[in-house]
Amino acid sequence: MTTLKKVAEDAKVSITTVSRILNNDSSLSVAEKTRKRVLESARKLGYRKKTFEFPLFNIAFLYWLTKETEIEDVYFREMREEIENEAKKYNIEITCYTIEEGIDVVPKNIQGFIAVGSFKEKELNTLKEVTQNGVFIDTSPEATKYDSVRPDLYEITDHAIEYFIKSGHNEIGFIGGTFVDRDSETDFPDIRETQFRKKMKDMNLLDERYIYTSRGFTFKNGVSLMEKAIFELKDQMPTAFFVASDAIALGCLQVLNKRGYSVPKRVSIISINDISLAKYVTPPLTTFRINMSALVSNALKLLSEQILEERQYRKKLFIESDLIIRKTTR
Structure with missing residues (x-):
């Protein structure tokens, strides 16, 4: 079984540094190349940990829907809650930014983003200047630039x-x-x-x-x-x-x-x-x-691939849905 010690030896850092990186310790000051080297060693050696499946840091959650829209359409409220819950489950560092705040409040140093809602061309252009790592859920406004996960x-x-x-x-x-x-x-x-x-x-x-x-x-x-x-x-x-x-x-x-x-x-x-x-x-x-869980978990997987594996090509994923037969059909 791969241990923290083996990962530390392969990455040529201390066990403490490995532990803090894999546990997404935001107080740790470490060079980006060191962090990537530790993550690569852990992946290469097959280190497995619940919070390591999506080792993502400084991720923006762009919730581009008004409060009125969420109130009127429960679907988006349930989607937001699923994203927030999955992030906590896998110890992902996300910060939510809303359409009311505007695109200019999104930090320039984010590693990637998860986006829900409708964006103006100017907002999309701003995102492209900030990061090439991003996944849209439920829409695909920039098919050649970013990944997307949608119901079919x-x-x-x-x-x-x-x-x-x-x-x-x-x-x-x-x-x-x-x-x-x-x-x-x-x-x-x-x-x-x-x-x-x-x-x-x-x-x-x-x-x-x-x-x-x-x-x-x-x-x-x-x-x-x-x-x-x-x-x-x-x-x-x-x-x-x-x-x-x-x-x-x-x-x-x-x-x-x-x-x-x-x-x-x-x-x-x-x-x-x-x-x-x-x-x-x-x-x-x-x-x-x-399948809200599949939409969100697959979006996080795609973002993880972009950041950790530096994948250059884009993926478009359609999720199947089940027909639940109740009483409005005969």
Whole structure:
């Protein structure tokens, strides 16, 4: 078994120095080349320690979402909590910076970053000047410069449509939000919407009347869009809706229940995220469970590779999701 003593001998430093480096002792003053030499020796000799799996230091957590967005969309709150918990679990030194604080508060000496949210071009350019080590979770705004880890929304959308069709549905609608370019404040179709259109068109089932979108993946958006669908379609409502997020779906369910539409007998719903509330609403929501733990742990692994192994090429990782069948589908 590899011991601290063997690592110290290989790295030509004291056992104390090895212990403090592997335990991420922020009070230790040591040259960067020495720290890297110790980590390389530990990896080469097969030293294993719970807190050593991700030996990352001085990492920025860029949480580029407003407080209002987090309140309205539980998905991002759960993501933030998962990142903070994983960092503590593996003794990773992270400091959170928010969109309200701005990109200029991020120190120039960070070793890397984990980023969540939407960034302006100027903010991305600033990051590129600071570090080449970074991973975006849930988005991929700089595909040639940084790694990304995302749910496979293409596969999720296809799976939802195929499930509906196998259940006897041919009239399938879509309710969702839009992607907002923060530089131009322009709304663009989200991946879920574009993939829905493509898949439905390929199957000769696309009906533009059944597609409802507006800015925001929120409960309020779900309420307003479902109210609009009922008002405009009346008795021509589709028999199923694929909804872009659980927050929107909860709003849709409230309206359907209020208006007397039987779910799933008259209208079936499949959503995405499987937030904590999904199984407690009436009826319990059928939704795709985003593996938050896999998103975050893989993001940390990718960042670790960039920093410790000095990997030069970029990786784009899609994480599969499971369909959790509950009571909004038949």
